[in-house]
Amino acid sequence: MISAVKVNAGYEGKKVLNDISLSISKGKMTGIIGPNGSGKTTLMKVLNGTHPMNGGEVLIKGKRLQDYSAKELARVIAVLPQHAESSFDFTVREVVELGRYPFYKGLLKAASAYDEQVVNEAMELTGVQGFAHKNINQLSGGEQQRVMLAKALAQEPEILLLDEPTNHLDLSYQMKLMDLLKKWIFSKELTVVAILHDLNIASLYCDEIILLDEGSVKADGQPRAIMNQDLLQDVYDTNLTRQEHPSTPSPLIAPVPEMDAQEKTIQSIELTASKELMVFSSPFPLKTLSSALIGGGFQWASTFVNRHVDKNYYIDDAHNEYKDYLQQRQFDPHDTIGMMTAARLEDAGVVSIQEKDFSLLIAATAGTGNAVDAAQSWIRKEEDVTIGTINIWIFIESKLTDEAFVQAMMTATEAKSSALREHEVLDPVTKTMATGTSTDSLCIASTQSGTHTMYAGTITLLGKAIGKGVYEAIGQAIENYRKRMALC
Numbered sequence: 001m002i003s004a005v006k007v008n009a010g011y012e013g014k015k016v017l018n019d020i021s022l023s024i025s026k027g028k029m030t031g032i033i034g035p036n037g038s039g040k041t042t043l044m045k046v047l048n049g050t051h052p053m054n055g056g057e058v059l060i061k062g063k064r065l066q067d068y069s070a071k072e073l074a075r076v077i078a079v080l081p082q083h084a085e086s087s088f089d090f091t092v093r094e095v096v097e098l099g100r101y102p103f104y105k106g107l108l109k110a111a112s113a114y115d116e117q118v119v120n121e122a123m124e125l126t127g128v129q130g131f132a133h134k135n136i137n138q139l140s141g142g143e144q145q146r147v148m149l150a151k152a153l154a155q156e157p158e159i160l161l162l163d164e165p166t167n168h169l170d171l172s173y174q175m176k177l178m179d180l181l182k183k184w185i186f187s188k189e190l191t192v193v194a195i196l197h198d199l200n201i202a203s204l205y206c207d208e209i210i211l212l213d214e215g216s217v218k219a220d221g222q223p224r225a226i227m228n229q230d231l232l233q234d235v236y237d238t239n240l241t242r243q244e245h246p247s248t249p250s251p252l253i254a255p256v257p258e259m260d261a262q263e264k265t266i267q268s269i270e271l272t273a274s275k276e277l278m279v280f281s282s283p284f285p286l287k288t289l290s291s292a293l294i295g296g297g298f299q300w301a302s303t304f305v306n307r308h309v310d311k312n313y314y315i316d317d318a319h320n321e322y323k324d325y326l327q328q329r330q331f332d333p334h335d336t337i338g339m340m341t342a343a344r345l346e347d348a349g350v351v352s353i354q355e356k357d358f359s360l361l362i363a364a365t366a367g368t369g370n371a372v373d374a375a376q377s378w379i380r381k382e383e384d385v386t387i388g389t390i391n392i393w394i395f396i397e398s399k400l401t402d403e404a405f406v407q408a409m410m411t412a413t414e415a416k417s418s419a420l421r422e423h424e425v426l427d428p429v430t431k432t433m434a435t436g437t438s439t440d441s442l443c444i445a446s447t448q449s450g451t452h453t454m455y456a457g458t459i460t461l462l463g464k465a466i467g468k469g470v471y472e473a474i475g476q477a478i479e480n481y482r483k484r485m486a487l488c
């Protein structure tokens with residue numbers, strides 16, 4: 001739809017665009033991103049013919065840009081500039097009507113019924129009909145932005161060039177606008193090129209992204225390729241991290257602030273325990289990966305609750321019941337990892353390990369009466385399924401990668417099975433050695449301070465310590481339980 005070949009452009013002897021070559025596909029949303037001053041607006045002005053080139057060529061629909069008359073070009077391309085012009089004394093409707101001007105026919109250049117219809121539709125779609133008769137200068141920045149967008153839409157363009165269209169818009173209007181543009185791309189066969197500063201909006205909505213740096217195309221491609229941590233850190237000269245969006249395949253980019261000076265050690269984690277609750281409280285949030293009922297998955301949390309429940313506890317919506325329970329006790333569920341167990345908390349095993357590069361605190365409660373052999377659990381019938389729980393908490397003072405979190409979970413699970421084998425815990429249904437129980441939970445919580453730890457598999461330094469600590473903590477919990485039962 002648009003192609004540029006070796007385009008050069010600048011201002012009064014200052015070169016801004018250096019040999020830009022690109023190709024923008026029909027019916028797609030293409031984002032242009034890049035740091036301030038990298039030449040995005042200049043490029044867009046070159047593409048719509050409002051800024052001269054010093055060399056190179058731009059083709060629109062296969063025809064050279066300079067071969068279009070202004071009116072012809074206005075029927076193909078509509079532009080939403082960065083700084084919407086609002087100094088004129090026009091009403092909102094009059095501004096939107098200006099978008100139809102290239103289509104007015106006859107000597108009097110009057111609007112047709114169709115022109116009126118298009119203006120109404122554009123105003124409706126952008127939600128500005130409510131202030132149609134207001135002066136544009138009486139509107140907020142975001143409202144003015146929507147009026148200028150309505151004007152661009154009223155042009156019924158084939159190509160829409162948008163310079164920071166989400167500028168001035170609140171989150172709701174940003175999303176509505178981008179959703180709407182996406183719909184129009186399909187329903188009106190529109191081609192959209194948008195300069196975007198918000199990398200996450202670009203990642204979520206663009207089919208293609210062009211990354212400019214110092215007037216050159218640094219990279220172009222699909223968002224999953226361009227949202228590259230190293231590439232963007234280099235271009236934006238900022239610490240960034242790439243994360244996966246929880247519900248769409250679009251990567252997210254999060255800025256990482258300079259680390260604060262607060263000392264983060266696991267010695268500052270306090271344990272308080274009663275018959276009903278075992279609570280680890282940290283003065284700072286820890287990064288966690290867990291299978292816990294509250295706060296499962298990756299989270300940051302500073303409170304860790306192991307709650308004792310009756311062995312007949314059964315509630316359909318245990319998640320919400322637990323959230324209410326936490327709130328009633330002044331715990332914030334968004335800052336808490338919460339597990340449940342019918343095992344007695346006083347039987348818990350606790351192990352502390354100090355190594356040169358990291359420290360560990362491991363706690364486990366083990367209700368093994370209804371243990372399960374994972375390899376044989378398929379034999380069980382529905383009526384054989386009873387609840388039993390081994391809960392394991394592993395606090396680590398180190399800076400873990402995501403893969404180290406996952407490996408730590410694997411290592412801990414393997415050490416748990418080994419502890420059960422050592423203590424001859426049997427699956428009561430299959431009579432084979434149990435590997436765990438049916439509702440076990442595991443939480444890895446890291447201070448993300450101190451030494452960097454890449455891996456936590458069974459033969460790494462951290463893996464060895466986790467394996468030993470989990471094995472000992474579960475062993476203690478089983479022995480404490482058996483001793484207590486023997487005394488009964």
Ligand SMILES: Nc1ncnc2c1ncn2[C@@H]1O[C@H](COP(=O)(O)OP(=O)(O)OP(=O)(O)O)[C@@H](O)[C@H]1O
Pocket residue numbers: 011012014016034035036037038039040041042043
């Ligand atoms: N009218 C002008 N006269 C002289 N120099 C200009 C003019 N407009 C832009 N420049 C310069 O050209 C360079 C590129 O500007 P441009 O506006 O294209 O960048 P941009 O990537 O859109 O920046 P931003 O993200 O800040 O909007 C900058 O160094 C800018 O100072």
